[in-house]
Amino acid sequence: MSKFKILCLAIIALTFTSCDLKNKDSYYDMTYGEANLIVNTKDPGQTASVSESAYKFHYNMSKNVVDVSTADLIIDNHKISFETDTMAPTSKRFGEKLAYLGFSKPGNVGKGASVTNLNGYIPYQYVATSTNLFSSNYKFEYSYTERLLLNYELNEEYRISTFKPFSTYVGSTHVSEESNIYSTKNTGYVVDIDFSKNKAKVYVLGMELEANPKSTDPKVMLLEDIPVVFTHDGFKLEANAPKTTIPGVVDNKSAFVESDNYKVTDFSISYVYPELVDVAINYIVAGKRVNFVGTSIVKTAE
Numbered sequence: 001m002s003k004f005k006i007l008c009l010a011i012i013a014l015t016f017t018s019c020d021l022k023n024k025d026s027y028y029d030m031t032y033g034e035a036n037l038i039v040n041t042k043d044p045g046q047t048a049s050v051s052e053s054a055y056k057f058h059y060n061m062s063k064n065v066v067d068v069s070t071a072d073l074i075i076d077n078h079k080i081s082f083e084t085d086t087m088a089p090t091s092k093r094f095g096e097k098l099a100y101l102g103f104s105k106p107g108n109v110g111k112g113a114s115v116t117n118l119n120g121y122i123p124y125q126y127v128a129t130s131t132n133l134f135s136s137n138y139k140f141e142y143s144y145t146e147r148l149l150l151n152y153e154l155n156e157e158y159r160i161s162t163f164k165p166f167s168t169y170v171g172s173t174h175v176s177e178e179s180n181i182y183s184t185k186n187t188g189y190v191v192d193i194d195f196s197k198n199k200a201k202v203y204v205l206g207m208e209l210e211a212n213p214k215s216t217d218p219k220v221m222l223l224e225d226i227p228v229v230f231t232h233d234g235f236k237l238e239a240n241a242p243k244t245t246i247p248g249v250v251d252n253k254s255a256f257v258e259s260d261n262y263k264v265t266d267f268s269i270s271y272v273y274p275e276l277v278d279v280a281i282n283y284i285v286a287g288k289r290v291n292f293v294g295t296s297i298v299k300t301a302e
Contacts, residue, residue, distance in 0.1 A: 025062040032057060032148035034162035035195070037276065038075055039233055042157050047230040050195045051075065055148055055162070057122070059101070064088060066103050068120065068150070075158060082113035082154075092121035097301035100124075110154075118152040123277075123297040126168040128190050128205060134247045134254040138219040140188040140206030142168055144298060151274045163276035164296065165193040171294020175209050177287060184208045189281060189292065191269065193237070198228040200237050202269070202281075209288050218246035221285070222256050223264055234276075237269040244285070262286055 032055050040046040051074040059066045065086035073080045087109065092102035102121035109115050124144040132138065150162045169189040175182045190203040204221040224243040229236050244264040248257030264285045272278035281292040 025060055027061055028057075028059040030057050030146070030148075031055070032146075034148055034150070035165050036073060037161045037163060037234055039159040039161075040157065041153070041159050044232055047232055048234050049075075049230075050165075050235075055150065057148055059089065060086070066101075068103075068118075068148075073154075073160075075154075080113055080154070082110045082115055084109045084115055084118065085111065087118075092123075094299045095301070098299065114153075114155045116153045116156070118150070120148065120150040120152075122146060122148055125164065125277075125297050126170050126188075128168045128188060128203075130205065133203075133205075133220045136215065136219075138206065140186060142170060142188065147297075149275060149277070149297075159274070161274045161276055165191075165195060167191050167296040169279055169281075169292075169294040169296050171292060173208070173290060173292045176289045176291070182209070182211050187292070189279075189294065191237075191279075193228060195228065198230075199224075200226040200228060200269075202226060202237075202242075202267075209286060209290070218259075218262065221246050221262060221264070223267060226267065226269075234271060234273055236271065237267075239267045241265050242267050 033052065034055055035050055035052050038049045038051065053070050053073045056069045057066065066089050067084045067086045069083035071081040087103045087105050090102050090104070091099040093099045100121045100123050104119040106117055109118050125147045126142045127145050128140070129143045130139060130141045147164065148162060150160065152160050154160055167190070169191065171185070173184050173187045186206045186208055188205045190205060191200060192202070193200040202223040204223070207219055207221055209217070222245045226237045226239040226242045229238050242264055244258065244262055245256035246259050246262050248255060250257060262285055264283050267283040268281070270280050277296045279294060283290050
């Protein structure tokens with residue numbers, strides 16, 4: 001975590017840079033694939049929708065300005081493209097030691113379409129790296145990768161928030177059983193949403209349900225076929241009894257298998273809007289109530 005002690009404009013300036021010899025400008029260019037949560041601000045009876053698009057981010061470091069563009073934003077089966085005016089970058093801060101390159105503008109900054117109340121920044125998101133899910137010594141571990149987080153209003157009719165349907169969440173878990181509560185930061189979650197089917201699966205990684213777990217207790221759990229429930233403002237994941245499996249053996253091969261001792265009920269994931277990086281996950285398993293609060297981006301300098 002030491003390289004995340006200070007994330008600031010200088011880090012962006014020193015990575016993925018190019019130089020225009022003709023104009024003698026140094027710049028940073030990157031294309032980010034993001035999903036878009038689309039909310040119709042004019043029709044409260046219309047539920048939110050989701051589409052994916054690619055955003056091009058351009059940072060001219062010599063002039064210290066940024067701009068964003070996209071050519072494939074789909075809304076109601078129509079393709080929309082726009083390019084923003086240049087904006088002076090600022091910093092999106094989390095506490096004293098953590099800052100990301102940020103940019104914003106309240107008025108119309110769009111060319112090709114109206115883009116207002118734009119807020120964005122480039123955080124590092126968590127990525128689970130522990131791949132051997134069947135190991136008896138499994139431990140939740142993660143790395144980091146860059147992404148583009150945007151919130152803006154489009155054509156005075158839609159509110160757009162970018163997010164990742166496939167995300168890793170790091171945070172705190174509280175497990176309660178009667179009057180006993182056990183807390184841990186060793187458990188993470190990977191959420192994989194398929195919006196073509198409006199179903200999700202969730203990996204519980206480094207699962208701990210008590211302070212001194214048995215060596216035979218599963219450290220990984222897979223939940224599947226969780227419905228995506230859309231509202232006007234967004235979506236949530238809910239399932240009374242999702243398909244629940246844990247690591248096991250089938251025909252002498254490692255596989256996820258169902259277990260009478262581990263059947264999840266009352267499962268839900270709610271998202272904090274508008275940035276969609278913070279979640280609350282709640283469910284019951286093995287007679288215990290589990291509550292997790294976490295985030296998909298780095299917010300503290302550890």
